[in-house]
Amino acid sequence: MSSSELEKLRVKITELDTHLLTFLAKRQQFTNQVAETKIKNNIPVRDQKREEQLLIRLIKEGKKHGLDAHYVTQLFHVIIEDSVLNQQALLASRANPGGSLTVNRVAFLGDKGSYSYLATQKYFSRRPGKLIEIGCQSFLEIIKKVETNEADYAVLPIENTSSGSINEVYDQLQHTHLSIIGELTHPIKHALLVNQETDVSKIKTLYAHPQVFAQCSHFLAELGNVEVKPCDSTSAAMLTVAELNRDDSAAMGSETGGSLYGLHAIKSNLANQKENHSRFFVVALKPVNVPLQVPAKTTLVMSTVQKPGALVEALMVLRDNKINMTKLESRPITGNPWEEMFYLDVEGNVQDGPMQQALEELQAMTRYFKVLGCYPSEEINPTKVAAVIALDGL
Ligand SMILES: O=C(O)C(=O)C[C@]1(C(=O)O)C=C[C@@H](O)C=C1
Incomplete structure (x- = not known):
């Protein structure tokens, strides 16, 4: 194929891609009207x-055009997830009329390029108001910013699919009066980021946040004799490597973040687990009202009385009220050796009858009990089309 033929085809593809975007924007306008x-x-x-009906129809339609059923399903799962999240954000902002700000001052860990920065951008892109980013050096500083009203919101990482819970954040949540008002999950894709033309074999010093080192332990073991330098955030690691400007130093972090510092990736997918996601809480001074039309989660913290089976009894309350628990985490209580504080994420809205009943019962049977927040659930489980395989054969 001559280069002019290639150019002509690329012009056609570019045109089609622009049409696709126009159609997606139109679809979004309609789904926003649906939300109204x-x-x-x-x-x-x-x-x-x-x-399900929509997916089945599209899979059949796609087949007629020679498109694979799995490809069509994946594509529309992303489109529908976006539609649901936008609608949820719209309903949530209508249910909290005073809460929609013209500017959102948001505190997060690190600076431009950190995963918290990328998560902050993602969460607030669906919400009204201009985003003012407030990069911080520690979780304590982030929380203080909101407590002293220097920030309206904080975005805090709470758990990761590879390295587990972030204990320091759980411990901070126990001692603050801030409320969890939102959650989001963000894919974490670690890459080896460098500032010069170099090769993995030349790297002698690695800069990253300790969580990143933990999530990429297999890659580090393979690398062998390399010095690891922990940094306060992935953005601090990127900045250091950009400033050092050496061919034997690399940072570990997101490729998108690295590009903000002029770094490029020489190796990707460094995490031990392929599916590497982090979950973040969004916290604010005041709790939010979650409309009942939106799936909600509630996060609780409690310590049970010191008697055998106390935790089991507390969990039975959830079962009896048909409340699904999505997470249970325990943390030591400072000053009380061998006593634990339990953090629970449950599906449900604090305005719901069964949830109110369960909260009352739990409060009565625990030594310490607090609702940390009720917020829209952003875990959008894709609708399974049982017929995908069957339709494959159509
Ligand atoms: O049709 C609706 O009720 C919508 O809200 C639109 C839509 C979509 O994007 O197609 C989104 C969410 C619903 O679960 C179903 C479909």
Whole structure:
């Protein structure tokens, strides 16, 4: 193929891609209108029956054009997830009219390029108001910014699919009066970032946040004799490597973040687990009101009385009220050796009858009990089309 033929084809692809974007934007306008009708008529945002019908129709339609059923399903899972999250954000902002700010001052760990920075950008891109970024050096500093009203929100990483819970954040949540008002998950893709043309074999010093080293322990073991230098954040690691400007130093972090410092990736997918995601809490001074049409989660912290089976009894309260627990974490209580504080994430809204009943029962049977927040659930489980495989054969 001559280069002019290639150019002509690329022009056509570019044109089509632009059309696709226009159609996606149109679809978004319609789904925002759907959200308005759902607010008016008190209808739940999610309708998985409709999603299933829509997916089956699209898979069949795709087949006619020679498109693979899995490709079509994946594509529309992303489109529907975006639609659901946008609708949820719209409903949540309507349910908290005083809470929509013209500017959102948001405190997060690190600086431009850190995973917390990328998560902050993602969460607030769906919300009204201009984003003012406040990069901080520690979790304590982030929380203080909101407590002293220097920031409206804080974005805090709480757990990662490879390295587990972030204990320091759990411990800070125990001692603050801030409320969890939102959650989000963000894919964490670590790459080896350098400032010069170099090769993995030349790298002698690695800069990264300790969590990143923990999540990439297999890669580090393979690398062998390399000095690891822990940094306060991934952005601090990127800045250091950019300033050092050496061919034997590299940072570990996201490729997108690294590009903000002029770094490029010489190796990607460094994490031990392929599916590497972090979950973040968004916290604020005041709790939010989560509309009942939106799936909600509630995070609680409690310490049980010192008697055998006390935790089991507390968990039975959830079972009896048909409340699903999505996470249970325990942390030592400072000053009380061998006593534990339990953090629970449960599905449900604090305005719901069974949830109120469960909270009352738990409060009565525990030594310490506090609701840390009720917030819209951003875990959008994709609608499974049982028929995908069968339709494959259509
Ligand atoms: O049709 C609806 O009710 C919508 O809200 C739109 C939509 C979509 O994006 O197609 C999104 C969420 C629902 O779960 C089903 C479908």
